Amino acid sequence: MTGSAQSLPHLVRCWQRGWGVACGLAPADEADGALHVLSGKPGRHLESLVLDADGDPGALRALAAQVAGSPHPDWLTVPTTAPREVAEVLGEEGLRLAAEQEHFMTIDLREHPDLPVAAPYAVSLDRDGPILDIRIVDEHDRPAAHGVMVVLDGVAVAHNIATYRTHRRRGLGGAVMSSLVRAAIGLGAETGLLTASRQGRHLYTALGWANRAGVVSAGTREPRR
Ligand SMILES: CC(C)(COP(=O)(O)OP(=O)(O)OC[C@H]1O[C@@H](n2cnc3c(N)ncnc32)[C@H](O)[C@@H]1OP(=O)(O)O)[C@@H](O)C(=O)NCCC(=O)NCCS
Incomplete structure (x- = not known):
């Protein structure tokens, strides 16, 4: 099965594994609907990648609140087919949006x-x-x-x-x-x-x-x- 036919959460998992290996990171922890990894990048202590923002908006909001309340400069990344709505939720929960939106491609x-x-x-x-x-x-x-x-x-x-x-x-x-x-x-x-x-x-x-x-x-x- 090719990328266009596979579910977005599955593709996000596959992408994260490859990206983690490319960056020399330890395998991510999966919890609360996201993959979490200590990225070591400046300004990004813990990076969390949301698996199913479109299917589970409640989990998205909870994760956004979690990152907003962190004592560290953490980072939330959300693949979604509804980017405008997701940006609104992240802003409402008090997060600082990245200047540029990216694109998940296959x-x-x-x-x-x-x-x-x-x-x-x-x-x-x-x-x-x-x-x-x-x-x-x-x-x-x-x-x-x-x-x-x-x-x-x-x-x-x-x-x-x-x-x-x-x-x-x-x-x-x-x-x-x-x-x-x-x-x-x-x-x-x-x-x-x-x-x-x-x-x-x-x-x-x-x-x-x-x-x-x-x-x-x-x-x-x-x-x-
Ligand atoms: C994106 C990047 C790698 C493209 O490299 P490049 O060597 O210029 O790409 P190519 O010359 O092979 O481009 C092939 C085609 O892609 C399209 N394209 C590439 N860059 C483009 C641009 N900035 N605007 C519009 N079309 C573009 C065009 O169709 C181009 O064909 P054309 O030049 O005959 O019109 C380069 O701009 C770059 O390094 N950007 C900064 C880093 C970055 O954003 N990397 C991508 C991370 S996801």
């Missing part, structure tokens, strides 16, 4: 285009267990683009895809994704998952990825001094 990897890297760029792809790591350099061996994909149980999760500013719109983003997908299929992956920034969404849509849900994020407000 693709049947067999339908992904296989785009080459154009000269003068060169590609190198390394594998460490389930982690694929791609680097593209220019003719002076300077970094031009990179990306990571983690393959677990037939699902490939893309992470940290980027093209350096001066090399953008030359096909490198497409080439990074194509090389990663080719290698992921070789490891048995069938479904691709990622969360996309605004810029990333343009790239992935051009490559045939489908938007499965919005991703609304918010953090604990800093205490007033």
Whole structure:
């Protein structure tokens, strides 16, 4: 079964596992309708990922209240097909919304285009267990683009895809994704998952990825001094 036919909570679980491995995090704890992980990022002590905000709005509100009341700067991430309503709930519970909403996207990897890297760029792809790591350099061996994909149980999760500013719109983003997908299929992956920034969404849509849900994020407000 491909990503568009699977339930959002199932896909969110798969995405979190891949993302956690890509970031070198311990496995998440599941409680109260969310996956919780100590992320170690500045401003994000504990990150909680809501599994079924659309199906269980009560759990969403309770989790939002929990994060809002935390003594730490915690973070709540909510994949949802109703991003406006979710943002309202998070705001009502006293959370500080992230400036940009992201997008949860999926693709049947067999339908992904296989785009080459154009000269003068060169590609190198390394594998460490389930982690694929791609680097593209220019003719002076300077970094031009990179990306990571983690393959677990037939699902490939893309992470940290980027093209350096001066090399953008030359096909490198497409080439990074194509090389990663080719290698992921070789490891048995069938479904691709990622969360996309605004810029990333343009790239992935051009490559045939489908938007499965919005991703609304918010953090604990800093205490007033
Ligand atoms: C998103 C990003 C990786 C795209 O890399 P890129 O090398 O410029 O992408 P490509 O040149 O392969 O783009 C392929 C196609 O995607 C689409 N596309 C890519 N970036 C776009 C943008 N900013 N606006 C509109 N369309 C865009 C276009 O259709 C483009 O084809 P075209 O140039 O012939 O019109 C790059 O902008 C980036 O690193 N951004 C900052 C980090 C980031 O947001 N990464 C994504 C995290 S999810």
